[in-house]
Every structure is written in structure tokens, then in C-alpha cells.
Amino acid sequence: MPDSFHVGIIRFPGTNCDLDTWEALSLVPGLLPRWVGHRERSLEGLDAIILPGGFSYGDYLRTGIIAARSPVMEAVGTFAEKGLPVLGICNGFQILAEAGLLPGTLLQNSGRTFLCRDEGLSVEQTRTPFTLFFSPGARIRLPIAHQEGRFYADGDLLLELETKGQILCRYQDNPNGSLRDIAGITNAQGNVAGLMPHPERRMVGEGAAAHGRLFFQSLAAWLAGEREASPLTFSSSILDRS
Amino acid sequence: MADIPASRFRIPPQEMERIVALLGRVPNITEEAVFSALWSEHCSYKSSRIHLRNFSSKGPRVLMGPGENAGVVRVTSRLGIAFKMESHNHPSYIEPFQGAATGVGGILRDIFAMGARPVALANSLVMGYLRQPRQMTLFRNVVAGIGAYGNAIGVPTVGGEIWFDERYAKNILVNAFAVGVVPDDAIMSAIPPDKPLLAVYLGNKTGRDGVSGAAMASRSFSGEESDLRPQVQVADPFVGKKVMEATLSIIRRGLAGAIQDMGAAGLTSSSVEMADKAGKGIEIDVLTVPLRDSTMEPWEILLSESQERMLLLVEEKNVAAILDLAHESQVAAAVIGRIIPEPVFRVKKGEALYGEVPVACLTRDAPLYDRPRKARTSGSSAPGHPHPSSSGSHSIADLFLRILEHPNGGSADWIYRQFDHEVGTRTILGPGHDVAIVDLREEDRAIAIALAGFSHPVSRDPERGGALLVAKTVTDLAAVGAWPVGLTDCLNFGNPERPETMNDFVMAVAGVAGAARRLDIPVVSGNVSFYNETDGVSIPPTPILATCGVLASPRTAPPGSVGEEGLHLALAGAVSDLSLGGSMLDWLLPELEAEPVPVIDWETLSRLQPFLSALVSSRRLRGSRAVGRGGLLRTLLSLVAPHRDMGVHLRLPALDNPLGTFFSEAPGRIVLAYRPEEETAVRETASEFGIPVLFLGQTALHRFFLHYRDREKKDKEIRLPLSAIAKKYLTALTGQMETLP
Numbered sequence: 001m002p003d004s005f006h007v008g009i010i011r012f013p014g015t016n017c018d019l020d021t022w023e024a025l026s027l028v029p030g031l032l033p034r035w036v037g038h039r040e041r042s043l044e045g046l047d048a049i050i051l052p053g054g055f056s057y058g059d060y061l062r063t064g065i066i067a068a069r070s071p072v073m074e075a076v077g078t079f080a081e082k083g084l085p086v087l088g089i090c091n092g093f094q095i096l097a098e099a100g101l102l103p104g105t106l107l108q109n110s111g112r113t114f115l116c117r118d119e120g121l122s123v124e125q126t127r128t129p130f131t132l133f134f135s136p137g138a139r140i141r142l143p144i145a146h147q148e149g150r151f152y153a154d155g156d157l158l159l160e161l162e163t164k165g166q167i168l169c170r171y172q173d174n175p176n177g178s179l180r181d182i183a184g185i186t187n188a189q190g191n192v193a194g195l196m197p198h199p200e201r202r203m204v205g206e207g208a209a210a211h212g213r214l215f216f217q218s219l220a221a222w223l224a225g226e227r228e229a230s231p232l233t234f235s236s237s238i239l240d241r242s
Numbered sequence: 243m244a245d246i247p248a249s250r251f252r253i254p255p256q257e258m259e260r261i262v263a264l265l266g267r268v269p270n271i272t273e274e275a276v277f278s279a280l281w282s283e284h285c286s287y288k289s290s291r292i293h294l295r296n297f298s299s300k301g302p303r304v305l306m307g308p309g310e311n312a313g314v315v316r317v318t319s320r321l322g323i324a325f326k327m328e329s330h331n332h333p334s335y336i337e338p339f340q341g342a343a344t345g346v347g348g349i350l351r352d353i354f355a356m357g358a359r360p361v362a363l364a365n366s367l368v369m370g371y372l373r374q375p376r377q378m379t380l381f382r383n384v385v386a387g388i389g390a391y392g393n394a395i396g397v398p399t400v401g402g403e404i405w406f407d408e409r410y411a412k413n414i415l416v417n418a419f420a421v422g423v424v425p426d427d428a429i430m431s432a433i434p435p436d437k438p439l440l441a442v443y444l445g446n447k448t449g450r451d452g453v454s455g456a457a458m459a460s461r462s463f464s465g466e467e468s469d470l471r472p473q474v475q476v477a478d479p480f481v482g483k484k485v486m487e488a489t490l491s492i493i494r495r496g497l498a499g500a501i502q503d504m505g506a507a508g509l510t511s512s513s514v515e516m517a518d519k520a521g522k523g524i525e526i527d528v529l530t531v532p533l534r535d536s537t538m539e540p541w542e543i544l545l546s547e548s549q550e551r552m553l554l555l556v557e558e559k560n561v562a563a564i565l566d567l568a569h570e571s572q573v574a575a576a577v578i579g580r581i582i583p584e585p586v587f588r589v590k591k592g593e594a595l596y597g598e599v600p601v602a603c604l605t606r607d608a609p610l611y612d613r614p615r616k617a618r619t620s621g622s623s624a625p626g627h628p629h630p631s632s633s634g635s636h637s638i639a640d641l642f643l644r645i646l647e648h649p650n651g652g653s654a655d656w657i658y659r660q661f662d663h664e665v666g667t668r669t670i671l672g673p674g675h676d677v678a679i680v681d682l683r684e685e686d687r688a689i690a691i692a693l694a695g696f697s698h699p700v701s702r703d704p705e706r707g708g709a710l711l712v713a714k715t716v717t718d719l720a721a722v723g724a725w726p727v728g729l730t731d732c733l734n735f736g737n738p739e740r741p742e743t744m745n746d747f748v749m750a751v752a753g754v755a756g757a758a759r760r761l762d763i764p765v766v767s768g769n770v771s772f773y774n775e776t777d778g779v780s781i782p783p784t785p786i787l788a789t790c791g792v793l794a795s796p797r798t799a800p801p802g803s804v805g806e807e808g809l810h811l812a813l814a815g816a817v818s819d820l821s822l823g824g825s826m827l828d829w830l831l832p833e834l835e836a837e838p839v840p841v842i843d844w845e846t847l848s849r850l851q852p853f854l855s856a857l858v859s860s861r862r863l864r865g866s867r868a869v870g871r872g873g874l875l876r877t878l879l880s881l882v883a884p885h886r887d888m889g890v891h892l893r894l895p896a897l898d899n900p901l902g903t904f905f906s907e908a909p910g911r912i913v914l915a916y917r918p919e920e921e922t923a924v925r926e927t928a929s930e931f932g933i934p935v936l937f938l939g940q941t942a943l944h945r946f947f948l949h950y951r952d953r954e955k956k957d958k959e960i961r962l963p964l965s966a967i968a969k970k971y972l973t974a975l976t977g978q979m980e981t982l983p
Binding site: 013014016017019020023024053054055057058059060113114115116117143145147198200201203 | 663
């Protein structure tokens with residue numbers, strides 16, 4: 001078992017949370033960030049993949065649509081099929097949905113404007129590589145920053161997501177009109193996750209200022225072989241106090 | 243000599259005469275186009291230049307001053323910050339989304355042209371009342387346009403200001419500020435080295451957008467603005483990001499000799515200005531310029547203001563590396579000309595000569611006007627809003643409510659929630675405060691940014707008002723313990739050919755320059771926007787300032803809001819002159835007897851920063867906020883309003899001047915919030931630094947209560963329903979945006 005794991009950060013032209021994500025990973029013992037260009041066709045030697053936020057290829061068309069068809073995404077598809085962890089944050093979530101690696105789609109916010117602010121979230125599915133460190137129902141705060149974050153899926157799919165436990169987290173005070181207050185989901189296998197909020201922006205400090213760190217610490221633990229919630233799990237009561 | 247023809251580019255007849263005299267002949271269309279751009283007010287500063295000499299850009303920290311793309315000031319032993327503010331008023335009125343977005347793009351290019359990586363944006367907006375659908379459209383789209391550029395390129399918008407005033411309805415102001423970080427050994431310049439150099443074009447292809455934009459921004463509107471839409475540029479933040487990364491790589495690898503962005507007057511101004519600084523000439527072959535439309539005439543290519551373009555002067559040995567890098571980044575690049583020994587600007591299309599003008603004729607020989615001035619007779623023009631129905635006696639509570647109900651008195655959350663203010667994760671204190679803090683990270687330092695653009699004090703008294711704005715930014719910086727290191731300004735005025743406007747301008751410059759000199763703050767960059775005038779009516783004089791400061795201990799900077807009960811509240815700073823002149827209350831209630839603009843207590847002001855710095859580094863404060871717009875009561879409300887149910891319980895001594903105490907906006911006063919056990923330490927520190935401190939009361943749940951004694955020693959109590967006033971404050975603007983069509 002290696003001491004540290006290599007996490008690929010995919011950079012499309014127009015990605016702009018790449019450096020923030022690099023910095024965030026560097027703060028977590030056990031994780032080593034690596035750049036992955038949009039023209040790469042192999043993800044050899046990587047243990048997990050993160051698609052950071054931004055405006056891939058400018059996103060003048062539907063968000064994520066060009067990125068979803070770039071060479072590296074084929075490799076990400078193969079990587080995901082192997083059951084390895086893949087996380088899309090904000091624009092990364094949009095790209096994964098557009099590429100069919102996550103169910104549903106992300107539409108323009110119901111208020112039709114970009115929204116950047118802190119949101120209360122409750123974490124639901126905690127048996128994923130990114131949420132191992134939470135207890136179900138844990139309440140956290142993370143910032144959002146997007147214009148197309150309204151999760152949409154038809155009734156059947158929504159029911160499926162609910163029954164199969166694919167809902168990663170929900171907004172406490174729905175900012176964008178997402179169906180069922182969905183802020184993050186996973187695929188059926190649970191190894192591919194999408195999050196509209198930005199955990200990489202809450203890495204340092206006390207209380208809510210470091211809530212994002214738990215997602216990356218979870219990943220480090222998961223890669224090290226942990227599969228069950230550890231005694232270190234952060235419950236909602238602990239988080240609420242902060 | 244032949245008759246002097248009328249200009250095809252709206253060059254005034256007397257300037258056409260001057261051109262013909264300088265050249266000894268009539269210019270051809272290409273040459274005339276070049277003159278129209280470089281002699282425009284926007285590029286030549288012909289009405290303002292002699293007065294701008296008043297500003298001092300000197301100081302031990304100044305690494306680059308005026309004349310460069312942006313000023314650079316040293317902030318640590320090895321880092322500088324490059325910053326500048328620019329107006330994009332005229333384009334934003336014609337096409338608000340693109341006008342505002344290109345304003346952001348343009349200011350960012352000025353920053354990265356210096357080799358600095360942009361780390362923060364801010365903006366100052368002035369609009370008419372939103373009850374008119376046209377203003378609503380302008381406002382929504384200006385905000386969306388600013389967000390569209392900054393959010394996409396990935397530079398956080400950390401602060402800003404908004405002011406609604408009917409006098410700006412036909413000349414809205416959109417001023418954008420940017421700051422970047424640069425190691426001091428990697429600063430780029432627009433002044434070329436004395437070597438043979440080629441001109442390399444980098445960025446977006448050139449199209450017909452924005453042709454003659456600089457000339458447009460150099461005259462008044464007169465009801466034919468719909469024809470001007472092609473003179474507004476179109477933003478492409480995606481290409482902008484690629485150009486930014488490519489430019490920063492080129493600078494880091496030392497491949498360029500000089501760089502200037504193609505902003506106003508595009509290729510013409512960038513090439514002529516750099517050649518002028520080298521004391522040489524430049525030759526451009528328009529056939530080699532990357533074009534979107536091959537049918538463009540040479541003069542159109544020269545005047546195009548297509549966005550996301552840079553001009554680099556490069557030694558021949560480095561050209562191939564730059565072209566490779568551009569290809570890799572998928573950005574257009576081409577060698578389009580070269581520096582030549584003869585000091586002329588030569589335009590060719592292949593072998594054909596299209597124009598040749600001595601560089602000096604375009605720069606040093608450009609007109610310079612000392613325009614006539616005349617002081618206004620009756621102070622200012624009346625503020626443009628409906629007069630209150632009931633005048634006469636106002637209770638403190640009524641006046642406070644009036645301020646809160648006005649969109650100018652409410653929270654600006656509706657605006658800044660549309661801006662990504664955290665990307666880059668350097669933002670320590672974001673929008674919603676009068677000061678923003680951005681982490682430098684590389685060192686244990688942070689920079690603070692404070693903007694001031696409230697025109698009312700300047701309308702009342704241009705010189706004192708200008709000084710007041712400087713003092714306001716310095717107070718805002720002091721509130722987080724930051725000391726000022728440099729100032730940039732955007733001087734928005736009406737038609738300089740009107741003696742009253744010119745007088746306002748000269749006096750305001752004197753006020754700003756005098757205050758900056760007094761506080762030893764260098765004015766390192768700036769911009770003048772004249773002709774903010776429509777149908778003969780000019781805007782009020784509106785200098786907008788941004789002062790940058792440095793904090794020694796960023797991690798202990800106090801927040802601008804507090805959610806803790808029982809904190810002590812105190813007012814630190816100068817209380818000698820609490821006049822209401824120029825305040826929001828003065829603006830709101832013109833029937834109030836006119837009071838003078840407050841005189842600044844410079845002595846106390848300069849001691850505030852070290853005082854706060856001492857409190858901040860010893861972690862004594864839980865929150866702090868400079869007394870700003872609306873005065874003390876609004877400042878207290880904004881300190882607690884973001885936290886539900888939190889209010890204040892104030893117990894004040896006898897007040898000689900309750901109106902002034904509660905509503906004056908005299909700078910130099912800061913509200914402090916700290917735990918009761920710090921009371922002694924705060925008082926001791928205050929006496930050590932000679933800062934007067936007035937105990938106000940405490941934070942308290944569910945109430946907004948104040949008690950004081952008036953001049954006759956009578957007890958006065960004011961109780962306001964906390965949840966109602968907090969809601970008013972939080973929704974004054976948001977509510978309007980969500981209910982009006």
C-alpha cells in the first residue's frame with residue numbers, strides 16, 4: 001500500500017479552479033496532485049480524478065458540451081468504469097453529466113443569474129470515496145458559484161436516484177431551483193460524484209471554514225482502503241457547533 | 243495652401259488646421275484616422291494633462307508609475323502589486339453587457355501586460371433610478387457583463403460600490419479596478435529596450451468592432467447613440483484567459499522587450515506610444531494583421547478596438563518561441579511590423595505605403611488645452627430625486643428609515659452575489675464591506691482595497707470633497723489595520739469645454755492630489771473620462787478612487803460583521819467636525835440647511851491605522867467597520883444585519899449634535915466590536931495612540947435600541963423593530979430587482 005496517492009486534475013482551456021484544487025489537494029496528507037491536459041488519452045498511474053470548476057472552452061454553448069467530447073473524457077470514462085474515484089466540481093459536474101457519466105442535467109438557475117454565496121447543505125450518501133468522513137445527515141456550509149446549477153431529471157430518474165441512494169447532498173435553502181434540492185449526486189456504483197458547491201474553497205481554518213477539507217480527507221482514507229465510516233466520522237452535531 | 247477639408251473623423255476644424263500645418267499637407271484618410279484616435283480626449287488627455295501634473299506619483303515603494311499600462315508598488319521585499327482603475331462609461335450605456343464586460347477585460351490586460359497575475363477585481367457603478375425600464379435593463383446587463391468576464395476568466399470580484407442618482411440616467415458610470423501580483427524582478431514595461439525589435443501581434447483576430455471607440459468616448463451623447471453600437475467592442479473571456487496565460491508565460495520566459503495592450507485606439511495607440519517611448523519609429527504592415535474580415539480598410543484595422551489583443555516588441559531571436567507558444571495556446575499571433583530608426587509611424591499594406599506621420603506629431607505635438615474655468619455660483623445642481631413629501635421636523639428614527647428604504651442605503655447583495663468573489667481562494671474579506679482583503683499567500687501579508695466614488699461631497703465642494711474621498715478610503719483601510727501604499731483614480735466628469743465642469747475638475751484634482759500628498763500616498767495610475775454629457779447636461783463631478791493598502795497580519799483581520807451577543811461597541815476616531823455636508827442624508831433631504839463638507843482631522847486620521855493595527859495584531863477585535871454611507875446608525879446596522887436577530891443596545895452620553903453624530907459621513911471614524919474583557923486593553927491602546935474613543939453600547943439580540951441625552955439634557959430613546967429594519971436594509975435593492983419587471 002503506497003503512502004500517497006496520485007490525484008489527476010483535468011485542465012480544459014477555460015478551467016479556472018485548477019490551481020485552487022491543486023492547493024486543496026496539497027493540504028491533505030496522502031494526496032499528491034498531478035496535472036492532466038485535455039488532450040491526454042491515458043490516465044495511467046493515477047488513483048483518482050478531479051474535474052475542477054471553470055468555464056471549459058468558454059462555455060458559450062451549453063456548459064460542458066465541448067469538454068465532454070474532448071479526448072481526455074474518453075479516458076475518464078474508462079477510468080470510471082474500473083470503479084476508480086472521479087469527482088466533478090461545479091463545471092466538472094456539468095461536464096460529467098454532459099458526458100453521461102452522471103445522471104441528470106444542470107440547467108440555468110431559476111433566478112437566471114450567476115450566484116456566488118454560502119449555502120447550507122446536508123450530506124446524505126456517506127458511503128462514497130468523497131463522503132466517508134461524514135455521518136448521514138451531517139450539516140455543512142460550502143460556497144456555490146455558478147449560473148447553471150439547477151439539477152434536473154425526469155420523475156422516473158429522480159425516483160431511482162432517491163431509492164438507490166445516489167443523492168450525495170442537498171441544499172437546505174434551495175438557491176437555484178434544483179429538483180429535490182439536489183446539490184450533488186453519484187452514479188449508481190457510487191464512484192463518480194458531482195458537486196455544485198466548491199469544497200476546495202473551504203480548506204483552512206476552524207468550523208465551516210474547513211468543511212470542504214472533509215471531502216478530500218475522505219478520498220485519502222478511501223484510497224488507503226477504508227470503506228466504513230471511521231470513528232473519526234464528523235457527525236452533524238459536531239459540525240453544527242462550529 | 244489648399245483649403246482645409248472637413249474631417250471625416252470628427253476632428254474639430256481648428257485641430258485639422260493644426261494637423262495640416264504640422265504635416266505641411268492634407269492628411270490622407272489613413273493618417274486622418276490615426277490623428278482622430280491619438281488626438282482624441284480619451285488618448286491624448288488634452289484637456290486634463292496639465293492638471294494631472296498635480297498628482298505626485300513618487301514614493302520609495304513605487305516601482306512603476308504613470309505612463310505604463312498600470313502602476314506598480316512594492317508590498318514585500320520581493321513582490322509588487324500592479325493596479326489601475328478605468329472607466330467604460332460610454333460603451334456601457336450603448337451596449338451594457340458588452341460595454342461592462344470589455345471594461346473588465348481591458349483593465350485585466352493592463353495588469354497582466356505588466357507581468358502581474360491578476361488576483362482581484364472591483365468596480366464602482368453609478369446608474370439612474372430603476373423605476374425606468376431602460377435603467378433596469380442597463381443595470382441588469384452591466385452587472386451580468388461584469389460577472390460574465392470576471393467569473394469566466396477566473397479572477398474574483400472582491401468589492402464594489404453602487405449609487406443610484408437620476409442625474410446619471412443618460413450617462414451611467416462603469417469603472418473597473420484590477421490588481422495583480424508581480425515579483426519585482428519580473429516586471430514588464432511598455433518602454434522598449436534600445437535594440438532592433440519586431441512588433442508581434444498576439445490574441446484575438448481583428449474585426450470591425452469598436453472602430454473609433456476612443457473617439458466616441460471623447461464626445462457627448464445627443465440622441466443618436468443607436469448608431470454607435472458598432473463602436474462597442476465584444477468581449478471573449480475565453481480567449482482573454484488564453485491570451486493572459488500566454489502573455490504571462492512569455493514574460494516569465496523573458497521573451498518580450500516591451501508589451502502594451504491594444505485598448506483604446508487599438509493597434510494605433512499601442513504601436514505609436516511604444517515607439518514614442520523608445521524615441522524611435524514603427525512600421526506596420528496591415529496585410530500581416532490577423533483579421534476576421536479580409537475586406538477591412540487599413541484605417542479600420544488601425545482603429546479597431548477588437549478585444550483580447552496585445553502588442554509585443556520582441557528581439558528577432560525570440561519570435562519563433564513566441565509563435566510556438568501562441569500556437570500551443572490556440573491564440574493567433576503574427577509579426578506585423580518593426581521598430582525603425584526614423585521617428586515616424588509608417589503604415590503599409592504589402593509594399594504599398596498608406597500613410598507616414600512623424601511620431602512626435604501624434605504624441606508631443608497633440609493639442610494641450612488649459613480650458614477656461616469658472617466657479618459655480620450656487621454650489622451644486624439639485625440632487626435628482628423626488629423631494630420628500632413632508633419637510634420640516636424629522637425624527638432621528640424617520641431619517642434613519644428613509645436612508646434604509648432607499649436602494650442607495652440598502653445592502654448591495656443582489657449585485658455581488660452575481661460575481662464569483664472567491665475563485666483563486668485568496669479572498670479573506672469579500673464584498674459587502676467597505677474594504678476587501680486579498681491574501682498574498684507567498685508572504686505573510688495581504689493587500690486591502692478600498693473604493694470611494696460618492697459624488698455628493700464633490701458636488702458640494704470639489705476640493706474638500708476630493709480630499710474627503712481620499713480620507714474615506716484611508717479610513718476603510720485602517721478599519722482592518724491596513725496602511726495605504728498607492729492610489730489610482732478614475733475621474734468622471736462632464737464636458738470640459740464648459741468652464742464650470744473644468745473648474746470642478748481642477749478643484750477636485752487639487753483636493754485628491756493634496757490629500758494624497760499629505761498622507762504620502764503616491765497616485766500611480768489613473769484615467770480621465772470627460773464628456774459624460776447628454777443633450778447639454780453634464781453629470782455631477784465624480785472622481786472615483788481606489789486605494790490599495792497592506793496588512794501585516796492577514797489571518798487576524800477583523801470581519802466587517804459580528805454575530806455575537808454582548809460585544810462592546812465603541813467609536814474610535816475624530817469627532818471634531820461632524821458636518822452633514824455631502825452625506826447621504828444631505829443628498830436625500832435637500833431642504834436641510836446646507837452644511838459644509840467636513841474638514842478632515844488629518845492628525846487623528848494618520849494615527850488611526852497604527853492604532854487599529856495594534857488592536858488587530860493582538861487579536862483584540864471581533865469586528866470593525868469604518869463609518870461610511872448613511873453615517874453611524876447605518877454602519878452599526880450593517881455590522882450586525884448579516885446575522886439574524888442580532889441588533890444593538892446603545893447608551894450614549896449627552897450629544898450636542900445628534901444629527902451629526904448619527905448621520906455625518908465625516909471620515910476618520912471606525913466602529914469597533916470587542917469582548918467586554920478587552921475594554922481596558924482597547925482604552926489603553928487608544929490613549930497610547932492618542933485616539934479618542936466613545937463607548938457606544940453592546941450588541942444585543944432582537945433589538946435596535948438607543949438612548950442619548952440631547953442638548954437640553956433631556957432623555958431620548960429610540961426603539962426600532964430590529965427584524966423590520968434589518969429586512970429593509972437587506973432587501974432595499976434585492977426586493978426592487980425581484981419585484982419590478
